[in-house]
Amino acid sequence: MAQDLLTRAGVAYLHEIGFMVCFAALLLERWLLRPDPDRATATRLVIIDIVYGLAALTLLVSGILRVIHFGQGSAFYTTNPLFWWKVGLFLGAGALSLYPTVTYVLWAIPLRRGEAPSLSAAATTRLRWVINIELLAFATLPLLASLMARGVGRPA
Numbered sequence: 001m002a003q004d005l006l007t008r009a010g011v012a013y014l015h016e017i018g019f020m021v022c023f024a025a026l027l028l029e030r031w032l033l034r035p036d037p038d039r040a041t042a043t044r045l046v047i048i049d050i051v052y053g054l055a056a057l058t059l060l061v062s063g064i065l066r067v068i069h070f071g072q073g074s075a076f077y078t079t080n081p082l083f084w085w086k087v088g089l090f091l092g093a094g095a096l097s098l099y100p101t102v103t104y105v106l107w108a109i110p111l112r113r114g115e116a117p118s119l120s121a122a123a124t125t126r127l128r129w130v131i132n133i134e135l136l137a138f139a140t141l142p143l144l145a146s147l148m149a150r151g152v153g154r155p156a
Helices: 002-032 039-070 074-078 081-096 098-106 108-112 121-149
Strands: none
Touching: 002 039, 002 121, 039 074, 039 081, 039 098, 039 108, 081 098, 081 121, 098 108, 098 121
16 A cells, blocks of 8 residues: 555656756746857757657656556546646647757757757747747646646546
8 A cells, every 4th residue: 555655656757857957947948049159059958858858758657657546536637628738738748849849959969069059039939939839838737637636627
């Protein structure tokens, strides 16, 4: 029984840490993003995006594990429309994150040559908007989780 409790708590902890690292990575990305970043800043952005991706994967896997094995039971989640809003927001943020990720992947060529990548002011503005929307989506997830934990959205 104690082992089950520790496993459940550990999976919940990984889920929460994954969320926090995702949010922190997005904030750092947003803060560092500038037109025509220098090589060091561009490298930091690439590394931060990798960390974000790994944290998002941790968040996704731990979330699935919580629904299937270590949470309140799959019926608790799948019958609640707020759960599906959470899933949609997470997947939407993940889809949006492809734009910055592809941008950073394309920086690999100049970075390998020791050069700074080129990023126009317009592209920087677009990337900032994408990250802002991702941050808004991520900021909404804990609210939905808090409401779900209090029974909001559960079928009567």
